Amino acid sequence: MIVSTQKNIDQILTALDGGSRVFIVGCAKCATVCKSGGEEEVFGMQEELTVAGKEVTGTIVIDEACHILRTGRDLRSRREQVDLADFLLVLSCGAGIQSVAEACDKKVVAGTDSRFLGNIRRFGQFEQRCSLCGDCRLNETGGVCPVTVCAKGLLNGPCGGMQDGSCEVETDNRCAWVTIYERLERQQRSGQLDIATPARDYIHEAHPGSLKLEK
Ligand code: SF4
């Protein structure tokens, strides 16, 4: 899931400067799970904006704000409230914010910062495990991502700073390459580490990415 966090209210009010009427958009998927833009947060934002003297013309929590066509359809179903607003404040990941911006001609305000693609450890605890590099190396590393989990993104670690299994950059973290070694050793595949991994080809990270499935 995409992990996002809400911007603080002062940043949001600054972005809303110059208008008094706001329509708030949330997302029922990732932004709900990480509590940056679900029903509860949209309601909370409505209250905060009202206290700050803004008029909230309406709210909506879109099922999947990153879905461009559905977002457009859902906003059209609230056309009157949207038309009354000076701004649309969006509490979703950056993809959802851009769906909203594409669907209307109003000024769209981002109410969140998109942080990373996250695994969920347990409720309210997210961990970055993949940086979407487009050239997955997990087959060679026992399922531990060196690009993301190693603080330096080393493909042939560990670096010289590893100490007693801990990462030199963040000593509370286990060195990713120690974890990789231990995982491969348990699977009797540690010989894999004798083979140097080729450098990354950053063409795989060229953006904007797009993919169209063949029927
Ligand atoms: S190597 Fe890491 S960053 Fe790249 S696709 Fe695989 S898990 Fe994601």
Ligand code: SF4
């Ligand atoms: S100590 Fe390990 S995880 Fe930390 S930067 Fe070096 S190789 Fe990467």
